[in-house]
Amino acid sequence: MMRMLRFRLTCVVILLASFSLVTGYAWAEEAKLTTNENKLFKGEIKSQSAAGIVMTVDGEDMPFDWQNIKRISTLSKVELKFTKVRAGIKNSDHDARYDFVLDVYDQQLFKIAEAELRSLIKLEPKNRKYNRLMRVIENELNSQTDKPSEPVKPASQTTTKPKSKPQPKASKPTYTVADAPPLLTEEDVSLIRLWELPANILASKPIVTVQKKTIDRFFDEYRESEFMPKGKRKQNSFRKLRGYEQLDVFFNAEARSLYRGIKVHYDPPSMRYWRKNLNVVYVAQYFQRQFGRGQIPGLVLLKRRPKSDQEAYTNFLILNEAQNDGKPFINREEPEKSLLLQWGLPREEAVYPAPEQSGWKPYFSKPDDPRFKRAVAWIKGLYKPKPDYGVKSPVPPVAGSKSVAGADENKTKAE
Secondary structure, rough: HHHHHHHHHHHHHHHOOOOOOOOOOOOOOEEEEOOOOEEEEEEEEEEEOOOOOEEEOOOOEEEEHHHEEEEEEOOOHHHHHHHHHHOOOOOHHHHHHHHHHHHHHHHHHHHHHHHHHHHHHHOOOOOOHHHHHHHHHHHHHHHHHHOOOOOOOHHOOOOOOOOOOOOOOOOOOOOOOHHHOOOOOOOHHHHHHHHHHOOOHHHOOEEEEEEHHHHHHHHOOOOOOOOOOOOEEEEEEEOOOHHHHHHHHHHHOHHHHHHEEEOOOOOOOOHHHHHHHHHHHHHHHHHHHHHHOOOOOOOOOOOOOOOHHHHHHHHHHHHHEEOOEEEEEEOOOOHHHHHHOOOOOHHHHHHOOOOOOOOOOOOOOEEEHHHHHHHHHHHHOOOOOOOOOOOOOOOOOOOOOOOOOOHOOOOOOOO
């Protein structure tokens, strides 16, 4: 009983102050405390110790022994449930504590998850799994307070002009900020991530959140599916599954209409390489300048914040949909023939040489260039055949483009 009560107070600490579970606390908000004699006290918790707590009530500091504390009413029923769970976990059992963080995260108790995870990170500061999840939790907390951790300002709203060199040919289109395509939404980014997840998500265990209303729709709209959990008990068990486990069932049930109600928090491996490497080094620094500023009709790319999720995924979708003379910029059937890569080769080495552009020079030295090979490997790692992500391209199709063979053959992620 003592142990549970102590942890209840710890959860109050988390909810009111958002400090670590293993440090002292500063208080600035009120809490309600009920003693074993059912006496109610309302005030600010000033301090805690092994013996009990001190609460400031009507300007007077009042001590309370742990043995005399019945409950602290700032905790909801769900939060109280998890205090009991955490009280049964040894501090030395890091795996169990991490599973606890995932459980409270699934219940959207982000402050509890954050505080518990911070205490784990203090013990294992270089644990990549812990730090990765912490970034996800911090993003959730920032979004709740309307303070995005990485705000992305649409290019059309900025007044800063991109640097450009004088163009020797007057006929060459001039790129302006107003030409920049709109950014994809976070929901659009999540949809693309979902499609590009590794085939075996039960092994890769991506961090995924399925909204409650999406699960409700799944039970209603796909009740005839053989993968639908039947009966209230099984459906309640399904709600308690990890997000990636629920998503695996969605894939098997071909519940494509519900994908927008699923949030994938992190880049899958292929999109991580795109966002952190190819888009930053190749597209933003080379391809956009050579071909993505209006030189090719309909092909306008971004380069202001190439590492940001929304800008990187916007460029990806534009190139994924764009064609020139019927040839795709990202060719999943023959990756080495993708115009995105071919136009970076010396013309004499290319199957499809780069169009004549003033100041053009190749990026790759030859098809055996390791950078070219890595880019080809990246395209081979994309979902095939080319899926319909369910996201509208921010720019019209390139003039003269044709539909890509196989583009309409995609039915579900599960195929």
